[in-house]
Structures are given as structure tokens and as C-alpha cells.
Amino acid sequence: MKSPVNVAITGAAGQIGYALAFRVASGQMLGPDQPVNLHLLEITPALGSLQGVVMELNDCAFPTLNKIVATDDAKVAFKDCNVALLVGARPRGPGMERKDLLLANAQIFSAQGKALDAVADRNVRVLVVGNPANTNSLIAQRNAPNLNARNFTAMVRLDHNRALSQLSEKTGVHFNNIRKAIIWGNHSATQYPDLHHATVDGKPALSLVDQKWYAETFIPVVQQRGAAIIKARGASSAASAASAAIDHVRDWVKGTADGDWVSMGVPSDGSYGIPAGVIYGFPVTCKNGDYQIVQGLSVNDFSRQRMEATHKELLEERDGVKELI
Numbered sequence: 001m002k003s004p005v006n007v008a009i010t011g012a013a014g015q016i017g018y019a020l021a022f023r024v025a026s027g028q029m030l031g032p033d034q035p036v037n038l039h040l041l042e043i044t045p046a047l048g049s050l051q052g053v054v055m056e057l058n059d060c061a062f063p064t065l066n067k068i069v070a071t072d073d074a075k076v077a078f079k080d081c082n083v084a085l086l087v088g089a090r091p092r093g094p095g096m097e098r099k100d101l102l103l104a105n106a107q108i109f110s111a112q113g114k115a116l117d118a119v120a121d122r123n124v125r126v127l128v129v130g131n132p133a134n135t136n137s138l139i140a141q142r143n144a145p146n147l148n149a150r151n152f153t154a155m156v157r158l159d160h161n162r163a164l165s166q167l168s169e170k171t172g173v174h175f176n177n178i179r180k181a182i183i184w185g186n187h188s189a190t191q192y193p194d195l196h197h198a199t200v201d202g203k204p205a206l207s208l209v210d211q212k213w214y215a216e217t218f219i220p221v222v223q224q225r226g227a228a229i230i231k232a233r234g235a236s237s238a239a240s241a242a243s244a245a246i247d248h249v250r251d252w253v254k255g256t257a258d259g260d261w262v263s264m265g266v267p268s269d270g271s272y273g274i275p276a277g278v279i280y281g282f283p284v285t286c287k288n289g290d291y292q293i294v295q296g297l298s299v300n301d302f303s304r305q306r307m308e309a310t311h312k313e314l315l316e317e318r319d320g321v322k323e324l325i
């Protein structure tokens with residue numbers, strides 16, 4: 001039997017947390033042969049509700065769930081954690097942009113970066129889901145100077161999956177046969193969903209759809225999907241966000257499929273002219289528990305303009321939280 005992996009989930013009694021905890025506990029993230037200890041963090045007033053989540057988790061009798069720690073103390077939740085899923089933060093409501101959450105949520109990520117730095121496993125893999133995810137990830141990273149900076153990532157996988165879903169609907173081809181979509185940049189309305197390298201049943205995606213649909217329907221629909229869900233549900237996406245978080249960490253730890261890549265928000269190494277350090281959505285492949293940014297892709301003027309626009313927004317967000325990083 002493998003020894004358990006410690007997985008911390010913040011905001012565990014919230015919408016996403018409630019979907020995520022059960023999927024992690026049941027082995028859908030790290031595999032059916034990998035026991036997990038769940039470390040669940042909530043704010044003090046939500047501890048009662050968190051206790052209900054713990055009761056339900058126990059009642060599932062998952063073979064892969066070894067132990068649960070439920071706490072309102074970040075240093076207890078992050079103690080020796082190997083994977084940290086930073087979900088706990090305020091979601092936006094109708095009419096807000098994700099960056100409107102910046103000041104409301106930034107303090108959470110500076111405090112949690114410090115707590116991770118103090119007590120987490122030195123190779124902890126961090127996924128920030130709480131919005132604005134890229135900038136919150138940067139804040140956590142900058143507050144954790146003793147951890148591996150590469151391991152601070154942000155979630156653009158939901159956008160990636162949304163791109164697959166839109167292209168599948170348009171072409172009538174199942175997502176399983178669509179490869180190499182890319183989400184560049186910020187998890188926001190400036191993200192750039194790029195189909196120039198994508199294939200559908202082995203054919204170039206852009207040879208199957210017209211440019212007008214790509215530029216005027218596909219791109220804005222993917223960029224605005226979060227707002228469309230808030231409008232339809234009256235609450236921000238939760239099960240699909242939890243599912244994307246599972247996909248992100250599973251692929252990072254267990255590897256991406258041959259001949260494909262996924263999109264992850266990761267610290268730039270200067271690839272594609274994006275200055276080093278910015279946490280930016282890139283196409284990546286994963287192997288042996290590590291990720292690599294896919295190199296050598298051609299970038300035309302259409303793409304370059306959009307990649308720069310989303311980078312510019314990230315710089316503006318960073319300027320807004322200067323004192324925390």
C-alpha cells in the first residue's frame with residue numbers, strides 16, 4: 001500500500017469545495033491506488049458547515065480516504081501538505097469582472113502563501129482556483145520564498161475544457177478526438193483561446209470552421225462562459241470548476257496524454273515573449289510529476305495581439321496588489 005498523500009482544500013464548505021472534496025477523496029485526482037489525507041480549511045463561522053461535509057465524506061466510506069483534518073487554522077491545514085488546492089475566496093456576482101475581486105481576496109492569498117511557506121512539504125504543488133486566480137497565485141508565490149516558485153500555478157483548465165466543449169458542439173466530433181487547444185494568459189475575459197494548433201479527428205481545427213465563427217463566436221463565448229453560467233445559475237460555476245481542478249492536478253502529477261497538451265497557468269520562463277515570472281496560461285505537457293511549456297509554436301499577428309492584451313491585464317492586476325508581492 002502506498003503511503004498517503006496530504007491534500008489541502010481551502011474553502012472546503014463552499015460550492016466548489018463541496019464538489020471537489022468528494023472527488024479527491026474517492027481517488028479521481030491521484031488514482032484508485034493512492035490513499036489521501038484530506039486537510040480541509042474554512043473560516044471560523046463555516047466550521048459547522050464544514051463538519052457536515054466531514055460527516056458526509058466519512059459516510060461515503062471511500063477506500064482511498066485515509067484521514068480528514070478539518071480546521072480554521074491555515075498552518076494546521078497546510079502542515080506537510082503535498083498538494084494545496086486554494087479555492088476559498090469570494091466568487092463574483094452578476095455584472096462583476098473577476099478582477100473586481102482582487103482587493104477582497106488578495107489578503108487571503110498573502111496569508112496562505114506565508115502559511116504554506118512555513119509548514120507545507122517543500123515540493124508542495126499549489127493550484128489557485130480562487131479569483132482572480134493568476135494574480136492570487138502570484139501573491140501566494142511571492143509570500144512563500146522558500147518553496148519551489150514553479151509549483152505555484154493557476155487554473156485555466158476550465159477555460160481549456162470549455163474550448164473543447166464549444167469546438168465539439170460546432171464540429172459534431174467528441175472531445176476525445178480534439179487535441180491541442182490552448183488558453184493563453186489570464187483566467188478572465190481577456191484570455192485568448194487559440195485554435196491555430198488544434199486538431200479535430202486529426203485535421204486542423206481552423207480548416208473545419210470559418211474564421212468569422214472562430215473570431216466572433218468561439219473566442220467571446222469561451223471568454224464569457226463564466227459570466228453566462230452566473231447568469232443562468234445565479235451562482236458561479238462549481239462542479240465544472242472542481243472537475244477542471246481535478247484534471248489540472250491529475251495531469252500534472254500523472255502526466256499528459258501522448259500527442260496532446262493541456263493549458264495551465266504557470267510562471268513564465270520568458271517563453272513566447274511573456275516576461276519571466278508572470279503567471280500566464282500556456283500549453284504544457286507533463287511527465288514524471290513536472291510540467292514543461294510547449295516550445296516552438298508559430299504565433300501569427302492575430303494571436304500575438306491577443307496574447308499581449310491578456311498579458312497587459314495581468315500587469316495591471318499585479319500593479320493593483322504591489323504591496324502584497
Ligand SMILES: NC(=O)c1ccc[n+]([C@@H]2O[C@H](COP(=O)([O-])OP(=O)(O)OC[C@H]3O[C@@H](n4cnc5c(N)ncnc54)[C@H](O)[C@@H]3O)[C@@H](O)[C@H]2O)c1
Nearest residue numbers: 011013014015016042088089090091129130131155158241
Ligand atoms: N479559476 C477558475 O476557473 C474558477 C472557476 C470557478 C470559480 N472560481 C473561484 O473560486 C472561488 C470559490 O468559489 P465558490 O463558488 O466555491 O465560492 P463559495 O462562496 O461557495 O465558497 C468559498 C468558500 O471559501 C471560504 N473562505 C473564504 N475565505 C477563506 C479563507 N481565508 N480560508 C479558507 N476558506 C475561506 C468561504 O467560507 C466559503 O465557504 C471564487 O473566487 C470563484 O470566483 C474560479
Ligand SMILES: O=C(O)C[C@H](O)C(=O)O
Nearest residue numbers: 092098131226227236237
Ligand atoms: O466567472 C467566474 O467568476 C467564475 C469562474 O471563474 C468561471 O470561469 O466560471
